[in-house]
Amino acid sequence: MESSKKIFINGSFLIIESLARAGAEVFIGYPITPANYLYLYSSKRLPLTFHAPDEITTLQWMSGLSASGKLPITATSFPGFALMIESINMAFMMELPMVIILAQRLGPSTGTATCGASGDLLLVRGMISGGYPVPTFSISSFQDCWDIPPKALETSVKLRTPVIILTSKEITMTNRSFDLNSLKEIKKLDRKFYESNENYIPYKPEKDFVPQFLPLSTTKHQVRFTASTHDQKGILQHSTREALENTARLQKKVLYNLKNYTYFDYQEDGYENLIITYDVSSSVSQEAVRELRNEKISVSLLVVKTILPVSEIYYEIISKYKRIFVVEENLSGQFCEILFGSETPKNVVKINSIGNMIGIDQIKEEVKKNG
């Protein structure tokens, strides 16, 4: 075995290097804490960087670059993300691949820029008018900073859709020692455009409900991208059957292909207690599980990395357990609400916190009290 090669870096560093290796070509951004390191490293590493004057422009420029065949990424936090939402709807409707990294911080509003949180999940879940899901990944460790972003980029290309990577200040601005040799090789994405001589129909779906992509640089076929309700040709329609089918397909493609981009980490230990978590709470949960097991209390752990849409695999796992603990760094228990609805079932315990990272002892106490 090769000896370890220790480096000391923050999570942003790994996120950007992994995306660059996977084939991200352009970063467009507007500075915002805690996403600034992502901007900084991108400007050094990505083939192209453009400095947008605001976050609406960011998403529009990204869409234009995506339509011309490039793979753009950006990084922001809630205040900037909120400005992007209308344009994310546009990119979702036009079916433009791109990656948006949402480095969460404490809200509401401008909240505390330098305080971590996992408070934007419900916003992301509901941001598309009509409630359509956008593939959303969550980074829960430094290893994930390397492994997850390329998968997010690949999903965005394969599904022709914007995707979101959720992370937080605790990853993007935290420094850690890390073994360089633990980084797996990343292959550059092999991207294919429509090649046939047959007339190109921009929104005609393949078997997986995803239409083939052709950038605006082509001279072979006419290409259309349309933000309003449209038919397969990309022509505006009020509400014809074909157009509504096309709109409904946007949900279908995200759900139908979900099995190909469902990533999670599941450690089984008996069927009594299951801790479900994501993002920054994963590490404390992992610690709590370790300590509880040392005390001979059996606890299983499910760290969710593909967080939206919710995979049925998660429900299969959940169904095996007597008690469920959902650990997340927000006040209301957003993922718990997505999983179980507004009324928390009796066997489900929410473990939440704002402004402070959830403590290992807090989790242990809850498990012991309810277990």
Added chain:
Amino acid sequence: MDKQFFNSNKLPFCPGCGHHLISQNTEKALSKLQMDPKDVILVTDIGCHGIIDKFANFHTVHGLHGRSVALAAGISLGLKNKKKKVIVFIGDGGATIGMQHILEASRLDLDLTVIIHNNMLYGMTGGQASGFTPKGFITTTTPQESRTRNYNICDLALSAKASFVARVIAKPDFSDIIVSGIKNDGFSLIEVLELCPSYALKMNKNMKLSKILEDLQEEEFVKTNPNYKWDFYTNSTENLLEDIKIFEKKYNNNVNKTLCIQISGSAGEGVQTAGEAFSYAAILSGLSVNQRGSYPVTVGVGFSTSEIIFSPENESTYSVNTPDIIIITSTDGFSVNIEKLKNFKGILYLDLSLQTPQTEAKIIRYDFRKFGPKNSAIFALFYVLKDLQFFNIESLTEALEKLNLKNKVSFEKFKEDLNF
């Protein structure tokens, strides 16, 4: 080559609408330029003018209200191909909501041509006033005349250094202006004043576009600025990991379980850097480290805390219940920890200047600020390391070297004072 630019002669606008003239003149200009339709990208947005894309034989992109200029900017940046022509159709409503995008494209002199369909009101939504509605104009939302003045978008674009700006009253043939705009290798803005018969003409009887211009003391014109060329920002490295510092274990340590040190002081006094130096030292001593910073947004004001978790295990944890050691070097660092200290049972290293807090901790006092505020945090860490001997103090000295800090702190004085 298929040189038909539109697939129908019947365009989708109300009879007499000025939009007809703009579409026809655009088509004429493209023919004069002998463009291949598939080298043309028409970007439209919301408003009556946007319905045109259905009739186009070129590439079409139909976006959000007012955002078409930014979307087209992205396309222009992405294509970077002089043969391709990106044209934007936008209304005065869209130009109002998306004015920043027009100014930005002007400032950067991006290669695209924007044609503003300025009928001085919002046609599609029912004839409301826009930022382009002139004083005295009647719209459905200003039934007793508009009381406010209008934007002069051409002046704005010119002052933002757009390289081609024209104002023209819609007329049967103004295609040469569009030809010049498209030919310009930079940002071209053409404001076309035109009429919406369905609203403007009904409410403003006998209105004449030339009269409106005259009242505004404005006129038709073509003005230019020099073309502005700039290089794209490209990467300075092909691999971020290439130049990164590798830490080889050089020193031994006396740490047999995960420990956490928290140091709090004032922003601007080098707390984060000191934390980083201590982390380097721990890694050089074969430990794994997690270092979190906590501070207000403003750099240089208020408290600054660095939390260093170090562990003999392969991977350090990301968080602990409570630190084992807290170091406080200033009043800012003190105030932010008052609550936390109440139940704190570890060791508290406190600067001499600070009052004794309510705490269950063992308190050790020292004058950490004796070598000046900027030295306080790093000096305190030297002190603690000397005291608790987690690892060789040499490692911290080497960490300072690695961070190019050794000459920036009063290192020799530390050495003398602490006798190492």
